[in-house]
Amino acid sequence: MGTIDLDFDRKHIWHPYTSMRDPLPVYPVKSASGVYIELEDGKRLIDGMSSWWAAIHGYNHPVLNKAIEQQAGMMSHVMFGGLTHEPAVALAKKLIELTPEPLQKVFFSDSGSVSVEVGIKMALQYQQAAGHSEKHRLLTLRSGYHGDTFTAMSVCDPVTGMHNLFSGVLPQQVFAEAPRCRFHETCSDGCIEDFRRKLETHHRELAAVILEPVVQGAGGMRCYSPDHLGKVRELCDRYGVLLIFDEIATGFGRTGRMFALEHANAAPDILCVGKALTGGYVSLAATLTTEQVAGVISEGEPGVFMHGPTFMANPLACSVASASIGLLTSSDWRKKVLNIEKGLSLGLEPCRSFRGVADVRVLGAIGVVELENPVDMAAIQKSFVEKGVWVRPFGKLVYLMPPYIISGQELTALSNAVCAAVGELSPGNG
Numbered sequence: 001m002g003t004i005d006l007d008f009d010r011k012h013i014w015h016p017y018t019s020m021r022d023p024l025p026v027y028p029v030k031s032a033s034g035v036y037i038e039l040e041d042g043k044r045l046i047d048g049m050s051s052w053w054a055a056i057h058g059y060n061h062p063v064l065n066k067a068i069e070q071q072a073g074m075m076s077h078v079m080f081g082g083l084t085h086e087p088a089v090a091l092a093k094k095l096i097e098l099t100p101e102p103l104q105k106v107f108f109s110d111s112g113s114v115s116v117e118v119g120i121k122m123a124l125q126y127q128q129a130a131g132h133s134e135k136h137r138l139l140t141l142r143s144g145y146h147g148d149t150f151t152a153m154s155v156c157d158p159v160t161g162m163h164n165l166f167s168g169v170l171p172q173q174v175f176a177e178a179p180r181c182r183f184h185e186t187c188s189d190g191c192i193e194d195f196r197r198k199l200e201t202h203h204r205e206l207a208a209v210i211l212e213p214v215v216q217g218a219g220g221m222r223c224y225s226p227d228h229l230g231k232v233r234e235l236c237d238r239y240g241v242l243l244i245f246d247e248i249a250t251g252f253g254r255t256g257r258m259f260a261l262e263h264a265n266a267a268p269d270i271l272c273v274g275k276a277l278t279g280g281y282v283s284l285a286a287t288l289t290t291e292q293v294a295g296v297i298s299e300g301e302p303g304v305f306m307h308g309p310t311f312m313a314n315p316l317a318c319s320v321a322s323a324s325i326g327l328l329t330s331s332d333w334r335k336k337v338l339n340i341e342k343g344l345s346l347g348l349e350p351c352r353s354f355r356g357v358a359d360v361r362v363l364g365a366i367g368v369v370e371l372e373n374p375v376d377m378a379a380i381q382k383s384f385v386e387k388g389v390w391v392r393p394f395g396k397l398v399y400l401m402p403p404y405i406i407s408g409q410e411l412t413a414l415s416n417a418v419c420a421a422v423g424e425l426s427p428g429n430g
């Protein structure tokens with residue numbers, strides 16, 4: 001018997017998207033180090049999830065530990081109203097340097113969803129200050145995911161998003177078809193046509209377009225052509241609509257570029273980052289915007305940007321984020337991500353011929369096996385744990401996004417486990 005009270009957990013603690021009446025089993029974790037998650041019973045699992053895109057350097061990293069310990073010795077937190085500190089300034093400098101040149105103003109917040117709310121609020125305040133209060137709706141792509149708070153929910157895919165029960169109270173946004181072009185293809189006029197038409201029809205009431213560049217994450221794990229992104233930028237300029245990129249999942253190297261927008265050389269008016277920002281240590285997010293957007297907001301009524309979370313720019317979070325970015329930029333992360341891309345392409349390829357598999361796709365350190373039917377989550381989870389890996393599918397998607405530090409051998413073990421688990425789903429697969 002372990003010491004973690006699973007019975008109490010089951011009775012009293014909500015886990016993500018779970019029932020309190022009939023919760024799925026959860027596995028008690030004792031510790032995590034490098035690419036391994038150690039369960040309470042001593043079993044070690046190779047991590048295939050980076051704790052939802054975040055732990056890019058693996059767990060318990062000495063450099064990140066030291067950054068957070070040193071900062072804790074100075075101050076864990078002070079309010080950001082009327083005060084500032086070195087961790088915030090140092091991190092903002094790094095973010096401005098890493099992101100496209102027009103992005104010069106940084107707003108720190110505590111989670112990805114909040115950074116999306118902040119980005120949308122910036123767009124609305126901008127339009128209002130510019131004398132266009134009628135421009136208050138958003139245009140987005142189907143199959144997107146932007147978080148679980150209310151306005152973020154309103155731009156998640158209305159079908160795969162888990163939010164249709166709130167549809168009566170959410171702001172009604174405009175949805176365009178998700179791009180059909182795949183990553184390596186060019187985007188035809190037909191592919192962008194629905195988006196173009198929606199923009200043309202609605203631009204007078206649109207504050208901004210929001211989308212995930214090149215890779216749509218939790219809304220469907222789809223990759224699309226950077227060409228599409230370039231066309232979106234052009235169309236937004238033509239119709240006077242701001243463009244928000246949500247790089248909360250794709251940021252910090254995951255797609256093979258520091259930010260996915262680099263595949264298209266496209267700069268947004270507003271950029272949201274989170275998840276891997278702190279290397280997965282603590283929750284922190286940021287919303288960046290341009291001189292122009294910040295200028296209009298600051299000159300209009302009420303002359304200030306109306307947001308200010310209690311834990312804004314938390315020094316522990318900012319310190320570990322700077323250390324994580326330092327680790328990344330001083331390493332050969334491009335080569336590591338490229339090696340993971342090669343390993344995943346090779347390792348997941350056998351799944352393609354399995355019965356019940358609809359598609360296999362890999363980009364950067366992201367590998368996806370899309371099934372024809374949703375998986376039995378509890379059963380496949382158990383099967384993965386028995387195989388010594390931590391992989392958490394959702395719906396029809398079994399996917400991997402391992403920490404960048406994973407070795408070739410560990411990556412092979414991970415891919416083999418996915419092939420084996422997917423193979424077991426349909427009789428007759430080898």
Ligand SMILES: *Cc1c(COP(=O)(O)O)cnc(C)c1O
Pocket residue numbers: 111112113114116145146147148212217218246247248249250274275
């Ligand atoms: C995870 C995610 C969010 C929400 O971030 P939280 O930190 O969970 O609030 C928003 N957008 C994208 C693309 C994400 O992957």
